[in-house]
Structures are given as structure tokens and as C-alpha cells.
Amino acid sequence: MAKEFIFGVAVSGENFIGREKEIHRLSSNFKNGINTILSSPRRWGKTSLIKKVKAIVESDKLRVIYVDIFPCRSEYDFYNMFAEAVLKQTSSRFDEWKDIAYEFISRLTPKFAFSVGPDSDYSVSLGITSKTHSAEEVLQLPERIAQKKGIQIVICIDEFQQIGEFPDSVIVQKKMRSAWQHNSRVSYCLLGSRKHLMDELFQKRSLPFYKFGDIINLKLIPTEVWVPYICKQFKKVDRVISEELAAEICRIVENHSSYVQQLAWLTLLETEKVATREGVARALNELLDENTPLFTQQTELLTTYQMNFLRAILAGIHKEFGIATVLSEYNLGSSSNISRLRKSMVEKELVEFRQEGYFIADPILKIWLERQKW
Ligand SMILES: Nc1ncnc2c1ncn2[C@@H]1O[C@H](COP(=O)(O)OP(=O)(O)O)[C@@H](O)[C@H]1O
Ligand SMILES: [Mg+2]
Missing domain, CATH: 1.10.8 (Helicase, Ruva Protein; domain 3)
Structure with a gap:
């Protein structure tokens, strides 16, 4: 029996509601090859939305590939996941998949292994390394496949903010951006759930992904x-x-x-x-x-100042923490302490910056804190 309410995993069917405007905008971006950046705090509905749009726009001529790179820790982790997703999701059958893999990534044959599991899903190990493949050729793989098959491809990369944590991240970002911006048949939808990291990647002039595409900040469902x-x-x-x-x-x-x-x-x-x-x-x-x-x-290792900062927010202070009365009433240290406090709390994702100031990011954490004896 279907559960009446579903949480924690991407939802579909009758458990998916609303989002008409976003579906429209994303569908049109996907059909027109416009790169998109979709960002929101986690568990607001990015993955569900993308899966919905995928189901709507996919056709013989347009494939939407989805890959979650949360487990990736380095550039080549990413290339392996990326290439596997692209190969698998552009082929309808295992045989076809295998042929394309050999054609496009043949040099890794010695390490290239696959096995078919009991549920007929197959697992693969492409074994792409810096010795076997250049970044460039892996990043161009979707465009080559799209050309060969005469199709358009949209690649959705979930938890994209992980890229920012890779060693030599900016160099990796440069390679991606320069490979992808010349693609004519492939566009990208980059999803991320850590706002401060996503903003850093996409809104900093000095970084490669600046002005990469249409930025959508997902809102809450009313x-x-x-x-x-x-x-x-x-x-x-x-x-x-x-x-x-x-x-x-x-x-x-x-x-x-x-x-x-x-x-x-x-x-x-x-x-x-x-x-x-x-x-x-x-x-x-x-x-x-x-x-x-x-x-x-999440809270036990916070410093006294950090706890006091949370307490001030709970009491309804959302900006101007540095004024003398607030500093002393909530014991926040000196005013030069404030920017460090704000930054550390945002990085821990306990606090979120919204238009009107700083707020406790998680509404249940907020209630939980309110009920604690301070
Ligand atoms: N459009 C929606 N309609 C109903 N519930 C939703 C919707 N989007 C998200 N949810 C709820 O939020 C949860 C997390 O959604 P998910 O798509 O995984 O978010 P994210 O990818 O942003 O972390 C879902 O399990 C569901 O409970
Ligand atoms: Mg998600």
C-alpha cells in the first residue's frame, strides 16, 4: 500500500504537489538547452522536482541524465560517476551500453569490468584515472554520444556543491566550464543544497562557474x-x-x-x-x-558565544548583533566577534541568511532549542 505521506526520499505521483511555475521554467530550459542552477536548503524538494521534469520532457530526441555526486571526493571520483551515468542513461539496453563504453572509453579496457546483479541492474567499474584519460575527453563524452545518436542531452548533477570541496577545486571547475560551454547538444542542470557553497561557486566573479546559467532559488511550497x-x-x-x-x-x-x-x-x-x-x-x-x-x-560542541548567538536569534534578534545593547544582553563578546560568529554558524548550517537577516535554518531545531533549559 502506498503511504499517505512520504518524507526523506524524492516524491512522485500523487505525493508530489505544486511547483507548476518551476516545472514550466525548468522544462523550457531543458528543451532549449539552457544551463540551470537549482539551489535550496536540503529536503525542500530539488530532487523530486528534477525527477518530475525529467519524466515530463524526456523523449526520443531529449534525454535527461541524473547523477548524484554526493559520494565524490575528488576530480576522478567525479569523472567515473559522470561517465558511468552518461553511458548507462543514454543506452536503453545493456548490450548497447557496453558497446558504447568500449567505443568511447576503450582505453580503459584492462580495468573495465561489469557484472549483472540479481535485479538485472549492472554495476560497473570504468577505472578512469588520470593515467588513462584526460579530463577533457571524459567531459566531452556526452557531447560525442549526443552527436552520434542525434539527440539532445540534459545532465542533472545533484549535490553539485561537492565540487567546491575537491582538492584543486578551482582548476577542476575551470576544466568543466571550458569543456561544457562549447557543447551544442548538451546542457546542464546543477543542483545543490548548501546555499553558501552554491553561492560561492556561481556568484563569485573570479570563479569559473560565474554566470553559467539561469539561477533558480527554490522556494517553499505555500x-x-x-x-x-x-x-x-x-x-x-x-x-x-x-x-x-x-x-x-x-x-x-x-x-x-x-x-x-x-x-x-x-x-x-x-x-x-x-x-x-x-x-x-x-x-x-x-x-x-x-x-x-x-x-x-549538532549543538554540543558549540562555544558559549555560538550558543548565545542562537539564543539571540531565538529571542527575535535577526540583524545588528553588533550594537552594544545586544552584545551585552546576549553576551556575544566584542563587536569584532560578530562576523566570525555569523560565518561559523552559517557554515555549520545551523543558521541561514535570509532577506531580513539571520534565522535558525531548521524549524524543528528552532522548536527544540526553544524547549531547552538554557
Ligand atoms: N513537490 C513536492 N510535493 C510534496 N512533497 C514534497 C515535494 N518536494 C519535496 N517534498 C517533501 O520533501 C522531501 C524531500 O524532497 P527532496 O526532493 O528529496 O528534497 P531535496 O532534493 O531538496 O533534498 C520529500 O521526501 C517530501 O516529503
Ligand atoms: Mg536531493
């Missing part, structure tokens, strides 16, 4: 889109939740996509027939309990 979905999913299993209470769920988790689904799910479990405020409160407690080990780990 309450009016969530409410009918939550009510409908309750109804499917003969329970009822009022629109007010469904909206309350969104408010509690500040519309954070994954948390909305999770809190709705936990509330459903607490509901015999009609959802109640008490049920939502119990569900929230469970969500907090579940996250306690993680939040403890």
Missing part, C-alpha cells in the same frame, strides 16, 4: 497548496483533518517540505477518526524526540 493535499490524504484512510489544523502543521514546520509530510504522517498515526490539536502536539513531540540525537550532536 500553505494553500499543502492544505488540500493533507486533507485528501487523511480522507483516503477514512480520517478527517480540518483545514485549520492542516494549516497549523505547515505553520509549525514553517512549510519545510519534508517536515510537513512527516508531521502530517505522525499526526495521522495519532488520529483515530478526527485529528485534534492534541494529536498534532503529540506528533510534534515525536518529531522532536526523533531528532534529539542529531540536534544534540
Whole structure:
């Protein structure tokens, strides 16, 4: 049986809601070969959105390749994953895949191994190294395949911010940018979940990916889109939740996509027939309990100043931390301490910079902190 609410993994089908504008913009970018950068905090819905767009735009003439490079730690880790994704996802059958692999990456034959698993998925080891292949030829692989097959390709690279952590990152970025900008049949959609790292990669004039493409900062799904979905999913299993209470769920988790689904799910479990405020409160407690080990780990090594900085934000201070009254009331040290504090908290992803100032990034962490005895 399909679960009424899904969280933590990319969603599709009836569990995917809203995003009409983004679907339209991405589809048109994909069809027109426009490079795109899609960024948002994690678990807001990037991967789900890209998979949705892929399903919509794919055709005989347009292939959308998806690769998550989260595990990559170095340039050649990346080339292996990249080449494997491109080879696999441009072929419909294993035989074809194998032939293309030999044709395009034949020099690695000695190391080139593949095996077919029980679920008929096959695993491969291309064994691309700096000794066997230049960066350039691996990066040009999609364009060559696209030309040979007479198709357009869009390559979606998820968790792209990892690139920024590679050794010699800027040199690697330069190679990518210069290889990709001359592609005529291949375009890129680069996804990332760590905003400060993504901004660094794409908005710094001195870095290679500056002005690479259309930048989309994914927004949250609005309450009016969530409410009918939550009510409908309750109804499917003969329970009822009022629109007010469904909206309350969104408010509690500040519309954070994954948390909305999770809190709705936990509330459903607490509901015999009609959802109640008490049920939502119990569900929230469970969500907090579940996250306690993680939040403890994230906060236990913070310095006193860092904790005090969080405390100031919780008290409603979002900017001008450096003024004398704030510094002394929250014990933040000297005003020269503030920029260091802000930077370290953003890097730890506990705090996020929004238009109006600095906020606790995770809405459940925020509630958890509020409930701690300081
Ligand atoms: N369009 C959507 N409709 C409904 N729920 C969504 C949607 N996008 C994201 N979610 C919720 O957020 C969770 C995380 O989505 P995901 O696409 O993996 O985010 P990201 O790639 O940004 O980390 C999903 O498991 C789901 O609970
Ligand atoms: Mg994702």
C-alpha cells in the first residue's frame, strides 16, 4: 500500500504537489538547452522536482541524465560517476551500453569490468584515472554520444556543491566550464543544497562557474497548496483533518517540505477518526524526540558565544548583533566577534541568511532549542 505521506526520499505521483511555475521554467530550459542552477536548503524538494521534469520532457530526441555526486571526493571520483551515468542513461539496453563504453572509453579496457546483479541492474567499474584519460575527453563524452545518436542531452548533477570541496577545486571547475560551454547538444542542470557553497561557486566573479546559467532559488511550497493535499490524504484512510489544523502543521514546520509530510504522517498515526490539536502536539513531540540525537550532536560542541548567538536569534534578534545593547544582553563578546560568529554558524548550517537577516535554518531545531533549559 502506498503511504499517505512520504518524507526523506524524492516524491512522485500523487505525493508530489505544486511547483507548476518551476516545472514550466525548468522544462523550457531543458528543451532549449539552457544551463540551470537549482539551489535550496536540503529536503525542500530539488530532487523530486528534477525527477518530475525529467519524466515530463524526456523523449526520443531529449534525454535527461541524473547523477548524484554526493559520494565524490575528488576530480576522478567525479569523472567515473559522470561517465558511468552518461553511458548507462543514454543506452536503453545493456548490450548497447557496453558497446558504447568500449567505443568511447576503450582505453580503459584492462580495468573495465561489469557484472549483472540479481535485479538485472549492472554495476560497473570504468577505472578512469588520470593515467588513462584526460579530463577533457571524459567531459566531452556526452557531447560525442549526443552527436552520434542525434539527440539532445540534459545532465542533472545533484549535490553539485561537492565540487567546491575537491582538492584543486578551482582548476577542476575551470576544466568543466571550458569543456561544457562549447557543447551544442548538451546542457546542464546543477543542483545543490548548501546555499553558501552554491553561492560561492556561481556568484563569485573570479570563479569559473560565474554566470553559467539561469539561477533558480527554490522556494517553499505555500500553505494553500499543502492544505488540500493533507486533507485528501487523511480522507483516503477514512480520517478527517480540518483545514485549520492542516494549516497549523505547515505553520509549525514553517512549510519545510519534508517536515510537513512527516508531521502530517505522525499526526495521522495519532488520529483515530478526527485529528485534534492534541494529536498534532503529540506528533510534534515525536518529531522532536526523533531528532534529539542529531540536534544534540549538532549543538554540543558549540562555544558559549555560538550558543548565545542562537539564543539571540531565538529571542527575535535577526540583524545588528553588533550594537552594544545586544552584545551585552546576549553576551556575544566584542563587536569584532560578530562576523566570525555569523560565518561559523552559517557554515555549520545551523543558521541561514535570509532577506531580513539571520534565522535558525531548521524549524524543528528552532522548536527544540526553544524547549531547552538554557
Ligand atoms: N513537490 C513536492 N510535493 C510534496 N512533497 C514534497 C515535494 N518536494 C519535496 N517534498 C517533501 O520533501 C522531501 C524531500 O524532497 P527532496 O526532493 O528529496 O528534497 P531535496 O532534493 O531538496 O533534498 C520529500 O521526501 C517530501 O516529503
Ligand atoms: Mg536531493
